[in-house]
Amino acid sequence: MHPLGPPVGSEDDTVRQQMAQFFELTSDGIQFLNRDFVITFMNARALAILSPSGEVVGKNIWESFPEATRSDLPYYESYTRTMNERVATEFEAFYPEPLNIWFHIEAYPSDDGIIVFFRDITEDKRKHEEFRKKSEEAERQRAEIEAVYRTAPIGLALFDLDDYHYLRLNNRQAAFFGLKPEEVVGRTLTEMAPIPGLRELFDKVAAGEPIVNFPLEGALVNDPDEHRYWTVSYFPVYGADGTVTGITAASLEITNQKKAELALIESDKLAVVGRLAASIAHEINNPLESVTNLLYLAKTSQALDDAQGFLDTAERELMRVAAITSQTLRFHKQSTSPQAITAEQLIASVLSIYQGRIVNSGVEINLRHRDARAVRCFEGEVRQVISNLVGNSLDAMATGGGRMLLRSREGVNWTTGERGAVITVADTGSGMSPEVLAKVFRAFYTTKGITGTGLGLWISKEIIDRHRGTLKVRSREGLGTVFSIFLPYEAVTR
Missing domain, CATH: 3.30.565.10 (Histidine kinase-like ATPase, C-terminal domain)
Known part of the structure; x- marks a missing residue:
């Protein structure tokens, strides 16, 4: 039987013509394979995609591959399963030289064999691979930045504007207080560092005025009897609307140097x-x-x-x-x-x-x-x-x-x-x-x-x-x- 249905002149001629028109206009490539895996039909899109392979209609899809290597083909198992078990299969596969194309393939059983729909997804794969690489690179950079932040030899911290609570801090900043970072998060600036004038400095930064390389000295809550020295820099953090949403702090302790x-x-x-x-x-x-x-x-x-x-x-x-x-x-x-x-x-x-x-x-x-x-x-x-x-x-x-x-x-x-x-x-x-x-x-x-x-x-x-x-x-x-x-x-x- 013709892959598109009954011959011209039958009562189903209109249906056959509509199907033929659909097969030619669709953006997917379409192949018909008989039970011997011989290609009996290819639409225009399939011919355009597979043209580097030369004339393939009337040829067995396996004939150019030694039988020993057929099981290595990306579509062999799926096509064979669809043909023998009469079940639909769907998969992605890379076709090497001379095509060098990634396909998304759907194979469906038919009365005479199987119908294969395939779509070139090479560009999608390329974009996906670029996105994957960028994501991996971004994740790697994020991990590097996080490692640098966590292990930096200077104290780093992020504060909110509501009484200047610690939102985040690194190990060095927490070590000033003899604590771990998670033990400091949520506490306020003046609770941890009751240094005269420090809150006023933060008020200036909250108003949009950076403080750079300021010599700070005083005692911390964990050791009120020890007078210590730092060089500090405080910067406002701006939101999308241009308002200050937080304060970042960098503190270098110079007590021993002093x-x-x-x-x-x-x-x-x-x-x-x-x-x-x-x-x-x-x-x-x-x-x-x-x-x-x-x-x-x-x-x-x-x-x-x-x-x-x-x-x-x-x-x-x-x-x-x-x-x-x-x-x-x-x-x-x-x-x-x-x-x-x-x-x-x-x-x-x-x-x-x-x-x-x-x-x-x-x-x-x-x-x-x-x-x-x-x-x-x-x-x-x-x-x-x-x-x-x-x-x-x-x-x-x-x-x-x-x-x-x-x-x-x-x-x-x-x-x-x-x-x-x-x-x-x-x-x-x-x-x-x-x-x-x-x-x-x-x-x-x-x-x-x-x-x-x-x-x-x-x-x-x-x-x-x-x-x-x-x-x-x-x-x-x-x-x-x-x-x-x-x-x-x-x-x-x-």
């Missing part, structure tokens, strides 16, 4: 005191010798007026000793609150300690002060900076004397527009080469051999940075060096 830095600062203070010891002893020894002589003269004097004059002079010498002692005692004393002091007072207090060394070295001091306004700062720290610079200048002129210029004036930080005091320490000493100048503020770098610690200028810059100021240097080998300090008038506000 303690080491403070220890180095204390170490340098001791080193400075050691370097000044000879000068201080000389400064005290001279007036004490004078006092001894004056007391002897007063004791042996026959005239009361002369004795009174000797005693008055001795008193002045003792007051000088007392002043030197007072300056020495407070030289490195760290106050817990800032003080207002002028640049002239800071310079004078340093020179009083170095007076003996200045005289002995033959260095001429040239002073000029054009700014009488006080700077609010930690005077002990700033005095330490000026002492380092004066000491280094004296070292640079140790062999042949020279001139040291000490200046103060009003200046402006042109980056911020803030006004402040500019203190200049310049000398006519040996100067520095470009190579030395490039490393001058590096910790432990020194040109003084075993007599230097390499900490003085590094710590000096750290101190000035903490006062929101700047420390700059200019130098030419053989021509001298100029250090310039800028301190805002309100260098420290609390």
